[in-house]
Amino acid sequence: MKKVVGICACPTGIAHTYMAADAIEAAAKKLGCKCKVETQGSIGIEEKLSEEDIKEADLIIVSAAVKLREFERFQGYEDKILEVPLQTAIAKMDKILAEKL
Numbered sequence: 001m002k003k004v005v006g007i008c009a010c011p012t013g014i015a016h017t018y019m020a021a022d023a024i025e026a027a028a029k030k031l032g033c034k035c036k037v038e039t040q041g042s043i044g045i046e047e048k049l050s051e052e053d054i055k056e057a058d059l060i061i062v063s064a065a066v067k068l069r070e071f072e073r074f075q076g077y078e079d080k081i082l083e084v085p086l087q088t089a090i091a092k093m094d095k096i097l098a099e100k101l
Contacts, residue, residue, distance in 0.1 A: 002033040002101055005053050006061040009040035009068055017041050020063045020089040027093040040069055063089040
C-alpha cells in the first residue's frame with residue numbers, strides 16, 4: 001500500500017491549511033493509500049510527521065504559503081517532495097495524486 005504524507009500551512013493557519021489537508025487525505029483515501037497530513041498554523045504544529053512517517057512515504061506533498069517550521073526534517077527526501085500551491089491542492093488533489101502515484 002502506498003503512503004502519502006503532506007504538510008500544509010498558510011499565513012493564519014486556519015481555513016486554507018485545513019482545506020488543503022482534507023483534500024490530500026480524501027484523494028489518498030480514494031486511491032487506497034495510507035495518509036497523514038501535518039498542519040502548521042498560529043497554534044503550532046498539529047499531527048506532526050515523525051521521522052518514520054517521512055521515511056516510509058512514497059510521496060511528500062508540501063502545500064504552503066509561508067515558511068514551514070522544522071523543514072530540515074525533510075532533508076535527504078527531496079526526490080519524494082511535490083510542492084503544490086494551496087489553491088491547487090484544494091481544487092485538484094485527486095488529479096495530482098492519480099498522476100503521481
